[in-house]
Amino acid sequence: EAQVTQNPRYLITVTGKKLTVTCSQNMNHEYMSWYRQDPGLGLRQIYYSMNVEVTDKGDVPEGYKVSRKEKRNFPLILESPSPNQTSLYFCASSPRPRVIGNQPQHFGDGTRLSIL
């Protein structure tokens, strides 16, 4: 089954304790991205990756890092989490950066992070 898998689904942690949210897709997609979703703000892109070893900042990259060592994985790293990073995070992938025909972005089910 084609899917984007995020882990963990939920995490409560404390300020400053490094954490990593993993994202894996089994569709051989080139393009992957991370979003955060906050009430009233919709989805805001954190980082994206056009292909292996190619990553770029989105709208809200501060406080986050990513890596794309393999095509299927795109982990999101919070080196020193702070309470303002409490949010719902989504990973997404698509075959190409540009949506063509019926090749939409596939989203994971989300990771709810609470930073105390």
Next chain:
Amino acid sequence: GQQLNQSPQSMFIQEGEDVSMNCTSSSIFNTWLWYKQDPGEGPVLLIALYKAGELTSNGRLTAQFGITRKDSFLNISASIPSDVGIYFCAGLRWDSNYQLIWGAGTKLIIKP
């Protein structure tokens, strides 16, 4: 960062009613997308629009790409309980490194 203006923020409707929501921007977009998000899940693409003036349907859903390329609307006809959720518009500009710009969402609630 830039964001699309999506309205209304929320809608309370009766089952069977038609629903209309829209997104506007001061910038031109090359592609407009409409997504639906159910509780506890990620957004799922409903309709994609690629040309100014394009009108596309997906079952009871109809969406249009505005002539000016700065807006789009989504209509849902004869709403049913499973239409409940948050609807997002998103715009794509080819000169912005293929980044999707998102609206803040329209929460659809159906009154019992």
